[in-house]
Amino acid sequence: xxxxxxxxxxxxxxxxxxxxxxxxxxxxxxxxxxxxxxxxxxxxxxxxxxxxxxxxxxxxxxxxxxxxxxxxxxxxxxxxxxxxxxxxxxxxxxxxxxxxxxxxxxxxxxxxxxxxxxxxxxxxxxxxxxxxxxxxxxxxxxxxxxxxxxxxxxxxxxxxxxxxxxxxxxxxxxxxxxxxxxxxxxxxxxxxxxxxxxxxxxxxx
Amino acid sequence: xxxxxxxxxxxxxxxxxxxxxxxxxxxxxxxxxxxxxxxxxxxxxxxxxxxxxxxxxxxxxxxxxxxxxxxxxxxxxxxxxxxxxxxxxxxxxxxxxxxxxxxxxxxxxxxxxxxxxxxxxxxxxxxxxxxxxxxxxxxxxxxxxxxxxxxxxxxxxxxxxxxxxxxxxxxxxxxxxxxxxxxxxxxxxxxxxxxxxxxxxxxxx
DNA sequence: CAACATCCCTGACATTTGTCACGGTCGCCT
DNA sequence: AGGCGACCGTGACAAATGTCAGGGATGTTG
Numbered sequence: 001x002x003x004x005x006x007x008x009x010x011x012x013x014x015x016x017x018x019x020x021x022x023x024x025x026x027x028x029x030x031x032x033x034x035x036x037x038x039x040x041x042x043x044x045x046x047x048x049x050x051x052x053x054x055x056x057x058x059x060x061x062x063x064x065x066x067x068x069x070x071x072x073x074x075x076x077x078x079x080x081x082x083x084x085x086x087x088x089x090x091x092x093x094x095x096x097x098x099x100x101x102x103x104x105x106x107x108x109x110x111x112x113x114x115x116x117x118x119x120x121x122x123x124x125x126x127x128x129x130x131x132x133x134x135x136x137x138x139x140x141x142x143x144x145x146x147x148x149x150x151x152x153x154x155x156x157x158x159x160x161x162x163x164x165x166x167x168x169x170x171x172x173x174x175x176x177x178x179x180x181x182x183x184x185x186x187x188x189x190x191x192x193x194x195x196x197x198x199x200x201x202x203x204x205x
Numbered sequence: 206x207x208x209x210x211x212x213x214x215x216x217x218x219x220x221x222x223x224x225x226x227x228x229x230x231x232x233x234x235x236x237x238x239x240x241x242x243x244x245x246x247x248x249x250x251x252x253x254x255x256x257x258x259x260x261x262x263x264x265x266x267x268x269x270x271x272x273x274x275x276x277x278x279x280x281x282x283x284x285x286x287x288x289x290x291x292x293x294x295x296x297x298x299x300x301x302x303x304x305x306x307x308x309x310x311x312x313x314x315x316x317x318x319x320x321x322x323x324x325x326x327x328x329x330x331x332x333x334x335x336x337x338x339x340x341x342x343x344x345x346x347x348x349x350x351x352x353x354x355x356x357x358x359x360x361x362x363x364x365x366x367x368x369x370x371x372x373x374x375x376x377x378x379x380x381x382x383x384x385x386x387x388x389x390x391x392x393x394x395x396x397x398x399x400x401x402x403x404x405x406x407x408x409x410x
Numbered sequence: 411c412a413a414c415a416t417c418c419c420t421g422a423c424a425t426t427t428g429t430c431a432c433g434g435t436c437g438c439c440t
Numbered sequence: 441a442g443g444c445g446a447c448c449g450t451g452a453c454a455a456a457t458g459t460c461a462g463g464g465a466t467g468t469t470g
Contacts, residue, residue, distance in 0.1 A: 014292065019317020020225035027228055087219065112224020146417065159398030162457070175419050181458055192457080193364030193398045353447065367427070380448055386428055396456095397427080 005032040006123050009052035011043050011069065012085070013061045021056070021115075028116045040064035047077045054123050059086040059093055067096050074101030083122045089133045091140040092203025104128030143204040144186045152179040154205045157196055210237040211328050214257035214285070216274065218243050218266045226261070226320075233321045245269035252282045259328050264291040264298055272301050279306030288327045294338045296345035297408025309333030348409040349391045357384040359410045362401055 008031055012018040015038060022033045035046040041063040047055060055073055059066035070082045083104040084097045094105050104122045106115065107130055118128045145153065148171075155168045162180075166173045180192050187198040199205050213236055217223040220243060227238045240251040246268040252260060260278055264271035275287045288309040289302045299310050309327045311320070312335055323333045350358065353374075360373045367385075371378045385397050392403040404410050 014313040015316050016290070016311075016313040016320060017222055017225065019320075020222065020229040023229035023232055023317070024225040085221070106221075108219040108221040111220050112228070115221060115224075148418070156398075159394070159396045159400075159402050161396055172419070174421065177456095177458065178419075178460095181460090184458075189364070190458095191364045191366055193361075193401075195364075196398075197364050351446065377449060379450060382428065383448085386430090389428075395428095 005030050006054060006119060007032055007034045007050070007052040008119060009033075009035045009037070009043070009047055009050065009055040009080070011037045011040070011046075011055065011057040011061065011066065013038050013058065024112055025116060025119070031116060031119060038062075040066060040069040043069040044072050044076045047073055047080055051077070052080055054119050055080050055082050056085055056119070057082060059084060059088075059097070067093070067100050070097060070102050071100040081122045081125075083118060083128065088203075089130065089136070090201060090203030091133070091137040092143060094129070094133055094137050094203075095142065096203070098129075105130060105133070107133065140202055143199075143202070145183060145199065145204055146179075149179045149183045149186075150199075150205065152176055153183050153196055153199055156180065156192055157200070157205070159193070210235050211259060211324060212237055212239045212255070212257040213324060214238075214240045214242070214248070214252055214255065214260040216242050216245070216248050216260065216262040216266065216271070217290070218263065229317055230321060230324070236321060236324060243267075245271060245274040248274040249277050249281045252278055252285055256282070257285055259324050260285050260287050261290055261324070262287060264289060264293075264302070272298070272305050275302060275307050276305040286327045286330075288323060288333065293408075294335065294341070295406060295408030296338070296342040297348060299334070299338055299342045299408075300347065301408070310338070311335060312338065345407055348404075348407070350388060350404065350409055354384045354388045354391075355404075355410065357381055358388050358401055358404055361385065361397055362405070362410070364398070 008025060010018055010022055010033055012021065018036055018038065022036060025031045025033055034052055035050040037043055037046045040061040043055065043057060057066040057069050066084055070084060073080060073082055081103040082101065083106065084102045085106050085108060086093055087108050089107045097105050104118055104127060106118055106128065121128050151169050152165060155165045162173050162176050166176045169176065184192065184195045187195045189195045189198055213230060215223055215227055215238055217226065223241050223243065227241060230236045230238055239257050240255040242248055242251045245266040248260065248262060262271040262274050271289055275289060278285060278287055286308040287306065288311065289307045290311050290313060291298055292313050294312045302310050309323055309332060311323055311333065326333050356374055357370060360370045367378050367381050371381045374381065389397065389400045392400045394400045394403055
């Protein structure tokens with residue numbers, strides 16, 4: 001072990017969880033939490049200011065999600081490795097996080113003792129990925145939805161009518177219905193709502 | 206201060222969060238985490254075995270949610286106060302938690318430093334409630350949905366067709382449509398999916 | 411260039427959905 | 441008993457939804 005601790009940045013929107021994770025990591029003598037933020041758009045600034053070795057970022061956050069924060073961080077502070085933590089083990093999340101430059105991906109179901117070890121491995125340049133989730137990602141494959149289909153389905157999440165969607169996405173109603181139909185077919189569902197649910201579970205939105 | 210620490214039981218389905226909360230509370234000299242469980246139906250058994258003073262239970266859990274666990278706990282181990290912790294500040298959650306016998310209700314957005322203090326207050330017999338959420342609960346009021354309407358709406362969450370719902374709830378299709386129509390009216394929405402969303406946001410399901 | 415694939419868009423069609431008016435049963439309360 | 445409210449069911453109608461065949465624009469590949 002070296003004598004300089006690993007500097008960690010913490011990004012999670014739930015203050016209680018954030019503080020608890022800080023307490024957990026502070027128990028390890030070789031780890032030091034140097035910054036905590038609660039929004040995706042505060043990550044880069046905090047990283048610039050404090051120069052952490054590893055950033056622990058949640059996916060679900062206001063102000064730009066953790067994936068966007070990961071990409072921005074990899075671009076702005078290349079020396080900082082990113083370990084993504086998330087509540088939901090969505091296959092698409094893992095894929096997109098890795099493509100955005102993350103070094104590791106951990107779900108919040110993993111035992112607490114393993115977190116510090118994951119941080120150390122990431123800092124050492126290794127990749128940390130939940131094995132079962134990796135398998136799921138392989139079978140699930142990339143999102144089959146086209147750009148517009150994704151837009152429309154994302155707009156359909158709050159359950160509005162076709163007219164509402166058309167207004168939001170600036171398309172004709174008929175076109176919206178077509179995209180929805182395509183999405184329903186590709187997700188193997190029978191309803192718009194079901195298509196939304198499936199796409200969300202796979203992290204395609 | 207007395208010399209015997211407050212004994213705390215921790216119930217949260219996410220192992221990482223559970224462990225982190227344990228680490229956070231263990232920093233306080235007057236608190237001692239005596240049990241950790243990850244399912245709602247393990248709470249009572251663990252409480253019987255370890256006899257905690259305060260139980261910290263999450264609402265979202267497999268094996269019966271935190272509300273049910275709270276009710277069971279108040280019945281089986283009356284000496285143990287319950288502090289409910291949740292990700293979502295749904296007004297209905299607060300109301301039902303209180304009616305089930307909880308002594309406190311905290312959302313995961315609250316600063317980490319306040320958690321230990323909340324545990325102490327609950328242990329002292331005081332009530333701890335997020336003020337803004339309490340206000341929301343008052344204006345939102347009790348769920349206007351009847352029992353069957355709730356059933357149907359709950360079954361409609363995964364986006365199936367009316368025929369699917371009818372099969373699940375053992376009702377005729379026309380009746381299902383009627384209940385859905387009533388729920389749509391009561392929630393002030395224009396779509397079944399929207400009604401589901403609103404009812405879920407208010408904790409009515 | 412021609413063939414091809416992909417995406418976006420439109421309009422017409424059958425099905426599903428949401429609404430309404432109505433009758434009937436059951437349990438509860440005055 | 442009578443009134444009341446919640447629940448279940450029916451039938452019918454208008455509106456929204458999902459499906460289909462096809463046209464146009466674009467980029468890619470042989």
